[in-house]
Amino acid sequence: MYEDTVTKADLLLRIKILQDKVDGYESGDRYLRIREQSSRARAADARTIRKLEKELAESRAETIHVRELWFGTCLDVIKECDQKILEMARKVKAMEKEVAEANARAEKEYRARLDKTSELYEVKTELENEKEKSAELQIRLNKDHTNSSKSSSTDQNHAKIHNSRESSGKKPGGQLGHEHHPRRLQEPTATVDIPAPEEYLDTTRYKPTGKVRSKQLIIACITAEVIEYRTPEFRDLKTGQRVHAAFPGGVVDDVNYDGTVKALAYMLNNECNVSIGKTRRFLSESSHGKIDISDGMICNLSRQFSRKTQEERDELFEKLRNAPVMHTDFTFGRVNGTTGAVIITATPDGTVLYQARKQKGDEGVKGSPLENYEGTVVSDHESALIKHGKRHQECLIHINRYMKSSMENEPGRTWSREMSRWITKSIEYWNRINEGKAEHDLSESMKLIAEYDRIMEKAREEYEYEPPSRYYREGYNTYKRMYEERERYVLFLLDPSVPPSNNLAERSGRRYKRKNLQVMAFRSEKGRGYYCDGLSVLESMKAKKENLYDGISARFNR
Secondary structure (H helix, E strand, O other): OHHHHHHHHHHHHHHHHHHHHHHHHHHOHHHHHHHHHHHHHHHHHHHHHHHHHHHHHHHHHHHHHHHHHHHHHHHHHHHHHHHHHHHHHHHHHHHHHHHHHHHHHHHHHHHHHHHHHHHHHHHHHHHHHHHHHHHHHHHHHHOOOOOOOOOHHHOOOOOOOOOOOOOOOOOOOOOOOOOOOOOOOOOOOOOOOOOOOHHHHOOOOOOOOOOOOOOOOOOOOOOOOOOOOOOOEEEOOOOOOEEEOOOOOOOOOOOOOOHHHHHHHHHHHHHOOOOHHHHHHHHHHHOOOOOOOOHHHHHHHHHHHHHHOHHHHHHHHHHHHOOOEEEEEEEEEEEOOEEEEEEEEEOOOOOEEEEEEOOOOHHHHOOOOOOOOOOEEEEOOOOOOOOOOOEEEEOHHHHHHHHHHHHHHOOOOOHHHHHHHHHHHHHHHHHHHHOOOOOOOHHHHHHHHHHHHHHHHHHHHHHHHOOOOOOOOHHHHHHHHHHHOOHHHHHHHHOOOOOOOOHHHHHHHHHHHHHHHHHOOEOOHHHHHHHHHHHHHHHHHHHOOOOHHHHHHHHHOO
16 A cells, blocks of 8 residues: 555656646746756857867977977988998998908809819729729639639649648558558469579478469550451453452451550540540550551541440430439530530439530520420529529539638628538538438528528628629629529528539539640531540440440440
8 A cells, every 4th residue: 555655646746747847848938948058058068169179279289399300300310320321331332342252262262172172082083993993803813713613724823722631641651550452463474483592492491381472564565466357359251340258347448447446546535635646656656556547537536436326325315304413514615716615414323414515505505405304403503504494503612612702802791701601511411411421300401591591681781781892793793692592502401312512513524624725626516526425425434334445445346
């Protein structure tokens, strides 16, 4: 109730106020008061505006004054700056001049130093090249059969080739307590009785023992046994032709020589490497002129022997082709002013075949047992040889020579010395197995192969750290082959039937080398081929322990 009363009173008051305003507007008093108030407000605003305009004018004047002062100051600063800029420009110009002069001097000195450096570099480069050339020449001078693939026959007056035997320090000959090996007694062709001296016939002092002491004196002589065939001759009365009985085969000329004479001459010329002239002179003088054959006949013996042993060489060819392991190599010699090659194929049982070729390489392999061969090849890394066969074993004796060359010419590398020791140890292990002193142990072989891999890895690190010299790359080339073709160098450790070296073919090649040194140069390819054919048969006869003289005689008498 109270709230409603208050509200009504307030409303009445508001209504009263509003009524008074309406009354004022209706009477006009309200408008007069508003106009008066408005006039007073406009007058106050006018006074305020005038005051503000005055203050604005003063402020503008002050601003202009300050601006003039600021412009004056700025002009002074700019003037001062311009002077400093001019002064700095002069200094900069002077400094630029000095810098240009200094740069010119530096450029001149740089050019001079560059010229000197280039000259020094050229001198050092030339010196280094000369050092390397000198080293290369020294390497060539030091290269021989001990540290390269050169054969010992190419080194004149070389030192003694030492084998694995050690000197015992004993005197040569039979030692004290050694059983005496007397010379074999021969069947005597004549006997000479020596009478006892008179003093030994005194029975009061000497008594016969019943034994007869004898000593033999063997006399060598060459005699000619001449068989003369005779037959009566007849003349045909109708035709006038002279006829007679047929002579035995081989008896064609007035004087003929059988296989014994031919064998003796052939052995002297081809086996003993005696010249044709000396062979003829020896036969004539030793037989007191009864055997006096011509040089042409001696020269023709090689061709005759080659033709009579063709089937035998064909058997050697097939035997070599079917062998499980084959040694092969090329050797060289002079023929009619050029260099000719000989391919040698051999097996461990002593079978050897020599074949003359005009050159080595693929053309030299054609027609040899190595062509289309399916077994294991042992060689010294001749590119034409390693193309044939299913498996290959490199000659470690050659590799050991290359290791010695690397040790001499690359003293800073250690892998070659370790590889040389590895080769020696591995070959000794193989020898013990093949001599029956040890059995093949696969675990031991794998240890040696693991050591081989370690040495190869060490070689790779050494050559990566310090590349090989431009003038000596044999050590590096050998490492590359051994690293990339590992199986060809460790095959003998996995298969003891494969030898670790190609010495068999190397030794066989010396026979041809000795003959080539004796003749200096063969006169024709045919003559060289005939000699190689005969040499193959002779080596086969030696392997069979056949008497050479009897064997050659029998072949000539076929």
